[in-house]
Amino acid sequence: SQQGEEDPQALSIQEGENATMNCSYKTSINNLQWYRQNSGRGLVHLILIRSNEREKHSGRLRVTLDTSKKSSSLLITASRAADTASYFCATEPHSGTYKYIFGTGTRLKVLA
């Protein structure tokens, strides 16, 4: 069963706009990560947020975590055509096992 569910499944925006995607999960977590996957390629790590953190920034990325709602959001500001990719959240349900469960992903298309 999938631990993480991303929303929306697909998103299409104009270059320069902000893109927001959400991840909901089912069990308590130690941390949550976001990954990007360009078409046909392996995943690339973007950012990690720990369960005791509420917000984290990395360049044009902003991640929030609400453990009471079991949800996280990824905001990409001032999007570029190169941001076109699928984005996945990954959660570690049991601390220390390093067994991550990935969500189903959000397909982002940024139009130039």
Place this chain on the structure above:
Amino acid sequence: NAGVTQTPKFQVLKTGQSMTLQCAQDMNHNSMYWYRQDPGMGLRLIYYSASEGTTDKGEVPNGYNVSRLNKREFSLRLESAAPSQTSVYFCASSDNYEQYFGPGTRLTVT
């Protein structure tokens, strides 16, 4: 550094055939993983290895076996391939939380 490498990139098998997918990493990571990715399903963990000499089942281990040959290499074997194993297979390695992924193997079973 090559990072995580996988061979082959593409493979077509007939039902019942066997094959081994190879994965190697040059980052001296302890943990290695095998995932499969099907359309609309995200990545699902098949097996993982927390360290050399140990392996553990993930979410979808049936029909697969793994070998952690040494710290660098982690192979995935399909003993008797089935059409349901048609998928893209990714290997990953990690030394803490961040996982580094290989480019994937696209496997078709006819």
